[in-house]
Amino acid sequence: MEILKKMMDLTKGLETPFILLDLEILKRNYKRLKDNLPFVDIFYAVKANSHHRIINTLKELGSSFDVASASEIEKLLKLGITPDRMSFGNTIKKESDIRFAYSVGIDYYAVDSEMELEKIACNAPGSKVYFRLMIDSSDSDWPLSKKFGTNSEHIKSLAIYAKTLGLVPFGISFHVGSQCNNKFKWREAMKEASKIFRELKLDYDIDLKMVNLGGGMPVVYDKPIPTVEEISEVIKDSIEKYFYFVKDLKIIIEPGRSLVGNIGVIVSSVILRSKKTDGEWVYLDVGIFHGLAEAMGGIKYQMIVEGKENSKLKTFKLAGPTCDSIDIMYEAVELPEDITLNDRVYILNAGAYTTEYATNFNGFYGPVVYFVEDLEFEKTRANSIEQKEES
Amino acid sequence: MEILKKMMDLTKGLETPFILLDLEILKRNYKRLKDNLPFVDIFYAVKANSHHRIINTLKELGSSFDVASASEIEKLLKLGITPDRMSFGNTIKKESDIRFAYSVGIDYYAVDSEMELEKIACNAPGSKVYFRLMIDSSDSDWPLSKKFGTNSEHIKSLAIYAKTLGLVPFGISFHVGSQCNNKFKWREAMKEASKIFRELKLDYDIDLKMVNLGGGMPVVYDKPIPTVEEISEVIKDSIEKYFYFVKDLKIIIEPGRSLVGNIGVIVSSVILRSKKTDGEWVYLDVGIFHGLAEAMGGIKYQMIVEGKENSKLKTFKLAGPTCDSIDIMYEAVELPEDITLNDRVYILNAGAYTTEYATNFNGFYGPVVYFVEDLEFEKTRANSIEQKEES
Numbered sequence: 001m002e003i004l005k006k007m008m009d010l011t012k013g014l015e016t017p018f019i020l021l022d023l024e025i026l027k028r029n030y031k032r033l034k035d036n037l038p039f040v041d042i043f044y045a046v047k048a049n050s051h052h053r054i055i056n057t058l059k060e061l062g063s064s065f066d067v068a069s070a071s072e073i074e075k076l077l078k079l080g081i082t083p084d085r086m087s088f089g090n091t092i093k094k095e096s097d098i099r100f101a102y103s104v105g106i107d108y109y110a111v112d113s114e115m116e117l118e119k120i121a122c123n124a125p126g127s128k129v130y131f132r133l134m135i136d137s138s139d140s141d142w143p144l145s146k147k148f149g150t151n152s153e154h155i156k157s158l159a160i161y162a163k164t165l166g167l168v169p170f171g172i173s174f175h176v177g178s179q180c181n182n183k184f185k186w187r188e189a190m191k192e193a194s195k196i197f198r199e200l201k202l203d204y205d206i207d208l209k210m211v212n213l214g215g216g217m218p219v220v221y222d223k224p225i226p227t228v229e230e231i232s233e234v235i236k237d238s239i240e241k242y243f244y245f246v247k248d249l250k251i252i253i254e255p256g257r258s259l260v261g262n263i264g265v266i267v268s269s270v271i272l273r274s275k276k277t278d279g280e281w282v283y284l285d286v287g288i289f290h291g292l293a294e295a296m297g298g299i300k301y302q303m304i305v306e307g308k309e310n311s312k313l314k315t316f317k318l319a320g321p322t323c324d325s326i327d328i329m330y331e332a333v334e335l336p337e338d339i340t341l342n343d344r345v346y347i348l349n350a351g352a353y354t355t356e357y358a359t360n361f362n363g364f365y366g367p368v369v370y371f372v373e374d375l376e377f378e379k380t381r382a383n384s385i386e387q388k389e390e391s
Numbered sequence: 392m393e394i395l396k397k398m399m400d401l402t403k404g405l406e407t408p409f410i411l412l413d414l415e416i417l418k419r420n421y422k423r424l425k426d427n428l429p430f431v432d433i434f435y436a437v438k439a440n441s442h443h444r445i446i447n448t449l450k451e452l453g454s455s456f457d458v459a460s461a462s463e464i465e466k467l468l469k470l471g472i473t474p475d476r477m478s479f480g481n482t483i484k485k486e487s488d489i490r491f492a493y494s495v496g497i498d499y500y501a502v503d504s505e506m507e508l509e510k511i512a513c514n515a516p517g518s519k520v521y522f523r524l525m526i527d528s529s530d531s532d533w534p535l536s537k538k539f540g541t542n543s544e545h546i547k548s549l550a551i552y553a554k555t556l557g558l559v560p561f562g563i564s565f566h567v568g569s570q571c572n573n574k575f576k577w578r579e580a581m582k583e584a585s586k587i588f589r590e591l592k593l594d595y596d597i598d599l600k601m602v603n604l605g606g607g608m609p610v611v612y613d614k615p616i617p618t619v620e621e622i623s624e625v626i627k628d629s630i631e632k633y634f635y636f637v638k639d640l641k642i643i644i645e646p647g648r649s650l651v652g653n654i655g656v657i658v659s660s661v662i663l664r665s666k667k668t669d670g671e672w673v674y675l676d677v678g679i680f681h682g683l684a685e686a687m688g689g690i691k692y693q694m695i696v697e698g699k700e701n702s703k704l705k706t707f708k709l710a711g712p713t714c715d716s717i718d719i720m721y722e723a724v725e726l727p728e729d730i731t732l733n734d735r736v737y738i739l740n741a742g743a744y745t746t747e748y749a750t751n752f753n754g755f756y757g758p759v760v761y762f763v764e765d766l767e768f769e770k771t772r773a774n775s776i777e778q779k780e781e782s
Contacts, residue, residue: 046754047713047714047715047752047753050754068713068754069753069754069755071754071755072753073754075754090712090713090714090753091663092662092663093662093663094676094712095662112665113664113665113666114665115665115732116663116665119663119732134667134668147672147708147718147719148714148716150667151668271483271484271485271486272482272484272504272507272510273506274504274505274507275504276537276541277525277537277541277542278537281537281538285485289748297717319483319538321460321481322459322481323459323480323481324438325539325569327538328538341486341506341510342486356750356753357680357752358750359748360747361747361748362438362460362463362481363437363441363458363459363461363462363464363466364460365462
C-alpha cells in the first residue's frame, strides 16, 4: 500500500490509461529466483512482456531468453543479446523462422512432433532439440490444452527419429500450466522426465543433457499461492532424487509472468457509471482490447480506487470503453460503492500479458508505458529546480 | 469459386499471412443496401474495418459514418469527411472525446444513461442525443449483452432529463445483435421505438425525429441467412406501419460487418501438422491474436485449401502459431485429409473484425493488407511489359 501511495504521487496529472513499470521489482524478482535456484539457467519468456527495457534489464542481470518467432529473435539481437542465450521454445515454428534462427546461430529448438523435427533437420541441420512433455495441468488456473507437448512414449520415438535425421536429442521440457498452484506438479513432471532420460540411455544409448522446467510459477492476483522458495525446494529435491544419474545436467527455466507480473500497474479512469435492469455498471477507459484480455480468461486483478480505499464495497459489472459487447472484464466485481466519473482505478499485477495483448480496436489505444525510474528522476529534477528558484 | 480461382492467381508468390480486400465488392454491398433502402442514411460502423481505403471508398459513395472515439473522428477528418456525416454512436464516451467531437462540429450523440447525458450537456451543450433501446437479441449469433442500451421507460425519463439539460432529444437507436438471423427482430424493435416516439409526443411534447436501425445485418459464414432484400422489406413495412405519424422522419442504419465482411479473404499457410493423443492438429501462420479472434467467439469461417478443394474431409483441431494455449481457432473443423506443410488456406468472409482485432503478440504480426485492384494493376502492367519484350 505504501508503494501504491508512492505510485499515486509519482503519476499525479498523467493522463490515463497508462501502465507504470518498476524495473527495480524486476531485478528483485530475478535475483530471488536465481538465489533460490543458483544452478538453473533462467530463460525469460519474452512473450510475457517484450518491452526493450525489460529485456535489457534482464540481459544485464545475466538472463537468457525463450523466444518464439523471428521478430523476437531480431529484437534481442538488436539489443546485443548473443544467440547462445536464446532458446527457440515454440513447438510450432515457421520454416523461414527456423532458417533465420539457424543463420544467426541459435542451437536449441523445442519439438513435439515428427514434422517439426523434419523442418528443423532441413532448415537447422545438426541442431539440439528438446522434447516437450505434456503433463496433466489441472492444478493451474489456466491448464494448458493439448496444443503443446506429447506423451513419454511419443517422445522416445521422436528422440530416435531426431538422431536418424542428424539432430541432437538434447533434453525434455515441460510446462506445469500457467499460474500453477500445486508445487508438487514440478516433482511429478521431473519424475516423468527422468524416466525418459533413463530409458533412452539404457535402450537406445541416447544421452539427454537438459531439463527445461518451463514456466508456470504463479503471481498473486486474488488468492494465496506457493512461493518461489517453496517451489524451488521441490525442484531441488526432485533433481537430487530423479536426476542423480545424469552427468553435467543442464537445467533451465522459462519464467514469464513470475518475473514481470508484479512489476506493472495499469492506471485507468472511470468514464461512466450507469444503472441498468441487470445491476450497476462501471466503465473504464481500458478494457479487454487494450490490456485486460486476461480478465476474460479468469484472471482476477486486484483493483484500488484512489481516495476510496476505505469505502464500503458493492458489486458492479465492469466493462471497457469500446462498442463491442465482449469488452466486459467482470460480470460481478467488488468496487467502492461511491465510485464515480473520473475516479482513478489502479489495476495491480498487470505487468504480464497486458500490453502484449493490446490492440488499437475502435480507435482506443493501449496504455502508454511509463517507468518508475524515469518519473522519479523527473521529480528529483523538478524539486531541485524548485529549490534553486526559492534560494 | 471462380472468384477464388482469380484470387489464387493474383496472389501467387505472396508471402503469407495476408488479407486480400476487394473494394469492388464493397461498392456492390453499399449500392445493394442503398437501392433497397433509398430513404435511409447509411452510417458505416468504422470499427468493423477502419482501413483508410475502405473509408475513402464509402466516402465517395456518399456514406456517413458511425464513430466511437476521438481517434476514429480524427482519421475521418483527415480523409476529408465533414462532421455532419458522423454520428458519435458509442454510449460510453470519454469526456475528452466528447469535447473533441463537439469542437469539430459533430452533432449526434448516443446515450443510455443519466451520467452520459450530463457529460454531453457539459462538454457538447445543445447537441442532439439519441437513446439506445435495449431489445432482446437472442436470435443473433452474438446476442449483445446489457452493456449497451436501456428499456423504454428509462428512455422516456432520459429524454425528459435531456431537455432539462438543454440537449435535444432527437431519436431512438437499437441494435438487433450482430449476425441477426430473424428479420422480424427489426419490426419488433421499430414497433417498440415507435411507442416511445408516440408517448413522448403526447405526454411531454417531445418530438423525436430519428430512428437509428443499428447494425446486425448478417454475413454468410456457414449457414443460410436472411438477405438484405428480405430485411429491407421488413424495415420498409415497419416504417409505414409504425412511424406514419412522424413528419420528416430521419432514418439511419449502421452496417459494419454486412458491408465489409465478404470483401476480405485471409490467406495463410499450414506451418505444422501433428498427431496427438486427442486427435490431429493443424497449425496456421495466423491465429486468434492475428486476425481470427472471432473464431473463439463462434464465427465459423469457411476455409479452402488450395489444390485440395476436392479432397476427402477429416476432422482436425486448428490452432495459431503462438506459444499461447488460447490461440486455438477450432477444436473440431473439417479440412482436407491430405492437408500438409505449406498448403495455402483461404479463410473467406474475413473482412470484418479481423485486422482490427490483430495484435503483435509473440512477435507475430497480423496479416499484411493487399487490394485486388492493386494486384490486378500490377498484373496488367507485367503482362504488357512481357508483350513488349516479345514483340
